[in-house]
Amino acid sequence: MNQPFFKKNISAIILLLVYITINAQPAKIYSTKKQHKEFYNHFIEKYNSSDVKIIWKSDVNENFEDYVKGNTEKEMIGTYSTVIHELLHGYNNIDFEGHNYFIGNDIRIFVPFTKVYNSKELNTMVRKGLQDSIVRYNLYISAKTEVSGYGKITDIDFSAKNEPMSVQNGIYGLIEEFGAYYFGCLAVYELFDYYNTTYKKDDSNAWHDYKDAVYGDAMAYYEFNLFIGWYIIYAKEKHSDIYKELCNNKLMRVVYTLIDDKFNKLVKQFDARVIEINKNLKPDMMETLDFSGSYEDVFRFIEMAGIESESIFETETKIVNGKKVETKKLLIDVEDFEELKKQYTVMVKEYKLLIAKEKFPFTQFDKHIDYLKSQTTSLIKNELKKLKIEGVTTLNYKEFIK
Structure with missing residues (x-):
């Protein structure tokens, strides 16, 4: 996977999400x-x-x-x-x-x-x-x-x-x-x-x-x-x-x-x-992510950055205690995924800090x-x-x- 491309996309989406959150309405001055x-x-x-x-x-x-x-x-x-x-x-x-x-x-x-x-x-x-x-x-x-x-x-x-x-x-x-x-x-x-x-x-x-x-x-x-x-x-x-x-x-x-x-x-x-x-x-981002750091949340974040999840993992169905359970199998190296997870964590913190500066107490x-x-x-x-x-x-x- 092209890691620099991924990181660039994640950074871009954070900036975009913050921009539209803060600037959704006209800037007429009173x-x-x-x-x-x-x-x-x-x-x-x-x-x-x-x-x-x-x-x-x-x-x-x-x-x-x-x-x-x-x-x-x-x-x-x-x-x-x-x-x-x-x-x-x-x-x-x-x-x-x-x-x-x-x-x-x-x-x-x-x-x-x-x-x-x-x-x-x-x-x-x-x-x-x-x-x-x-x-x-x-x-x-x-x-x-x-x-x-x-x-x-x-x-x-x-x-x-x-x-x-x-x-x-x-x-x-x-x-x-x-x-x-x-x-x-x-x-x-x-x-x-x-x-x-x-x-x-x-x-x-x-x-x-x-x-x-x-x-x-x-x-x-x-x-x-x-x-x-x-x-x-x-x-x-x-x-x-x-x-x-x-x-x-x-x-x-x-x-x-x-x-x-x-x-x-x-x-x-x-x-x-x-x-x-x-x-x-x-x-929007706040409704899509739960910021838990789970694989599922990282996958959702990756998709928001415009990267197809199919290139990261595939879904497998297993029988556990007689019930069908869906799991996700990574298609990339664990080390690469951990690197993506670190980027996700950094960007989530960055987003929250920017939102906090705007004094939005609730999400x-x-x-x-x-x-x-x-x-x-x-x-x-x-x-x-x-x-x-x-x-x-x-x-x-x-x-x-x-």
Whole structure:
């Protein structure tokens, strides 16, 4: 095999994949606060529903600029959900007595606080490996600014007096963040028409950008249900007085039910949309590889570099314990394959480093979500089911909070 040719091809595909990941959208520049506001005014008015518009228009002091990162159209869209997420916190008018939760449809429900425990106590119940495998756990439960494997995830000073509301205010803060991620997710989900009219259906670069933007917030649906479930279980086991008050707080339970129902519906709609989008797309690198270092992953990487796998191996079928098992037989020297594997390892590291510089904290969203689902045990599901109030909707909620 022509090793220099192979290495050149691998290098080229890495550069290409990184380039298209970072440059999928037009490079139009918005350099001033006025231009930033005009951009969001235009997009929100044209593409978003009334709920997102209400949150956007609530920003009378123009605090949105604090959350805008960058000046290109891609960067502006990249912070789209963050802007709505953070403005929702301001609109909810959080104080020391309770939260005004915005549900949508001009519905705001004030929920007075009951006694809570600091969410950091969950660190004694949730094993360390699980904590570190969920980035938002470290941010919203442990109040960490750096996470193993991900590096620095926020510039906020999380000193004892400046802990996130999800830590200080326990379940009330967790539900507040749950709602903020819902509206952020809704905002970018509704940009479908922008992508649909701006890009071709087989434009993998643009549509992967769209999917990643929505996936990033959709994943929070599963994360925060885990956090809320853990919070209730720990309260039940260690703080019976707090648990009893939470169970009796009907306003809080109505708010959680309404947000969960909306978020769950949105996630399901997005899942269905992804299936339709993917029918026109070729899988990208992050969806094709698992970075395990296995022969299969190296073979997939080789094929992405434009080299036919048939020149590297052939498939053999063997009978093992009475069952047919497919194995791959190398057609090149083991030493040559090990050299290719080294190149694969180097290039994967290079790709991950370049992506990390672009501050993309998540990859392979479907795998992350599958993992989160696997951690949502029957015990957690049962406690969340008990927390919800059956039959409550945005149309009849007032009947449940009299």
